[in-house]
Amino acid sequence: MTTGSWDPRLLVLGLLLWALGPATSQGGKLLVVPVDGSHWLSLVRVVQELQQRGHDIVVIAPDASTHIKEGASYTLRKYPVPFQREELEKTFITLGRNVFENDPFLQRVIKMYQKVKEDSALLLSACSHLLHNKELMASLAASSFDVVLTDPFLPCGPIVAQYLALPTVFFLNGLPCSLDSLGTQCPNPPSYVPRPLSSNPDHMTFLQRVKNMLVALSENLLCSVVYSPYASLASEVLQKDVTVQDLLKSGSIWLLRKDFVIDFPRPIMPNIVFIGGINCASKTPLSQDFETYINASGEHGIVVFSLGSMVSEIPEYKAMEIADALGKIPQTVLWRYTGTPPPNLAKNTKLVKWLPQNDLLGHPKTRAFITHSGSHGVYEGICNGVPMVMLPLFGDQMDNAKRMETRGAGVTLNVLEMTSEDLEKALKTVINDKSYKENIMRLSSLHKDRPVEPLDLAVFWVEFVMRHKGAPHLRPAAHDLTWYQYHSLDVIGFLLAVVLTVVFIAFKSCVFAYRKCFGKKGRAKKTHKSKAH
């Protein structure tokens, strides 16, 4: 073949390149700084999708991580921390156990506060070990990443991003204490935006609004124990004064795992992208075991039961109560439970160490979902249109349960106080009362009716930040105002001063004019008055 002639293999090559998509030629480099535990489970799907689009991805995690493991889609770089994986696992187990301890209220609060303090000190130490790991940090700095993708729930990722001077995309389910409002400068009126952990709806009574305001006022105090140490650490590492707000406002785009079928409508900001339900995307066929269970369930179908990845054991007396209730419904129950099987376990109840929750919920024979109402579970219930019995345990789970109950898509029970009969009744209600199925199907159809799938949207915005090196055109000027400027207090003060000055001058002029008219009389009186003193 002579040079310059057309080679038909070029066509094949061209087609191949075209089939691989435009991403191949744009492949960039991402640094992912995840938060361990259930937080990682939906982030990893985005990581996989980004890798498939031709990007190089490095994930950094402590060597004691419980959920973050080697994966084909990314390079995992572990760093040493001063604790073992078992120690971290123990903190999760204790968290689950604490829930079932029936202590008086005040004692529970104190216990929870101390637990949060201890656990967050442990996680902070991991972050500190990362930032002081000179070798790793230098290697990251030399890697020329395009973007940092991180969950700011523990704001270690934002410090890394600022240290490396890289644009940042946040991926999160929300932050406690309205810190996400602070970070995005999003207005958050306490009159109709229920505060996290308040269990308030959006239409509040007067007393609920009072409660909401009190929670709003105490939020800063509550969260400073976890978040302030990160600001100190950042100030040390970045060698400048850094506040928690400085760390959070560095997010170019906030990928928020929320959706208004669950959350109440409220103000948002242009750089907040809603990707709630992203965890429903991956579906795989059920294994033979689970298929067998479902097929054997007959016309009554199955009930899926899981208290999430962080709680798999519960006290025996509670397990027996639950087992008793489960035995009284005609459905087959698949229960994720790793503890000792309760002795009264009925035949219809199958204990499993792990279950493919989203795939099971997607099966047409699934009648109900017993869940701790963590955000992943609730979205999987909605995506698949399965009514829920909710046993919220801690964190945002009470709020999620409240929202689903308000919408008539499930029944909430207090796991500590409920009896066997309560659970049985709740299950029979959500299965037999058609309104629950109708409501969850309505939510499901609203939720899934969207112009872009959440996974595609997340990938789009990560790549957007890579292409444009941030998204400064979406950054509100509010970030550059002090609190009193933001609320226009200086302007209001100035205008009041002007008005008062004008009124004062007008008044003085009137007095002056009055004196001019009735001159001598006025002066005479004054002179007389001064003499009298």
Next chain:
Amino acid sequence: MTTGSWDPRLLVLGLLLWALGPATSQGGKLLVVPVDGSHWLSLVRVVQELQQRGHDIVVIAPDASTHIKEGASYTLRKYPVPFQREELEKTFITLGRNVFENDPFLQRVIKMYQKVKEDSALLLSACSHLLHNKELMASLAASSFDVVLTDPFLPCGPIVAQYLALPTVFFLNGLPCSLDSLGTQCPNPPSYVPRPLSSNPDHMTFLQRVKNMLVALSENLLCSVVYSPYASLASEVLQKDVTVQDLLKSGSIWLLRKDFVIDFPRPIMPNIVFIGGINCASKTPLSQDFETYINASGEHGIVVFSLGSMVSEIPEYKAMEIADALGKIPQTVLWRYTGTPPPNLAKNTKLVKWLPQNDLLGHPKTRAFITHSGSHGVYEGICNGVPMVMLPLFGDQMDNAKRMETRGAGVTLNVLEMTSEDLEKALKTVINDKSYKENIMRLSSLHKDRPVEPLDLAVFWVEFVMRHKGAPHLRPAAHDLTWYQYHSLDVIGFLLAVVLTVVFIAFKSCVFAYRKCFGKKGRAKKTHKSKAH
């Protein structure tokens, strides 16, 4: 062929149905209540697209409409109004003329106020004639529409929608006096959200913030002359008390022709969908005439010049000044101008009665765009990456110009005060100073980098409202609060009262305890004191 055997024609039919898309089977009925003038120009694209997706569309308009004409995509139902089309056209022409009258400031303001009052009375009378047209209204009520698509700039559509009890989608470029914030209950802090017509940026100096606050305070007063009569009309027709806010809050979805490449980032609400740049979608090949002009322009290319659909004549002295400047640049200028050609028109300047603005701007030989910076024009400039010389005339045009100038994508001139040299200099600057081209190309790439095209997004949300009969899950609870509840004034008052009561009781208790301790002395003193009175 025997019954039951498979007919291959079924495959063809199936493929045909599939090719026509799912919309054919979902075809719904839409009622469109547009606003005349340039407002109609981008709405009609959405109407065309909806028709192509299988929907039946009825557009209602006064028989004196200037821009709303019969179209293949919709059934136009005209209703009689007590004025002629010529009268309406005259109001547009006067609006254009007023701009060029060099009156003193106060006189201009009074003139403008009276013009707005007169014009809006004319348009209100059209709305009143529609609502009192029993035959037409009864026929609309009998037509079982699924949704009303309307521009609430003149809130006649929302009254029709409420009369017919139909869900509503708003399609607009924004409302004056922050009425869109009122209608969506969207927070709008005057500290960094520049008020319409203030020409303020988002990063304001103290004095700009004072100005912004003053504009914010006077907005209600300014707009009541146009909007309050619609509330009275609505109250009469709907036979209940209706406010302007009631009319505006009825919008399920607000399709806003805005984008943050032009507008400054600010709080938004979940039912606001941004479709800025929707008018750039339609591209058609240039006619032979325009192709000839462009080809003849040589290496220097062309400049496109239009003051919009509402101003096509300007005073002769101004036209001569402009013609003089245009003659001094090497580019060919295509100027949309319907008045008498200025006698000094240079050879490089071609006057045309109409020009395909978006198609011309999209031509690679277009070097600059002289525009009144109306929203359509500015988006077409951005979409096509053409630097602009802006001669804002009225309405939001000053704000648009200010925003583009702030971003270094154009130069703004005061059309009344500018000299021929100013225009020549501005043109040479935006054409020869590379930074203008670079900045507009950067804005263009940001603007066009989006997960869904604005036209598709608009169509999606209209159909969403049709499918779900509204979007109540996106309606904030703020709509059901009074203003003092919204700002939590009752809660703050209550909490202050509680705190003061506690302080008062504590103080009284201290006083009581003090008296107990130093009992006799205190009592003795008191007795002594009472006697003394």
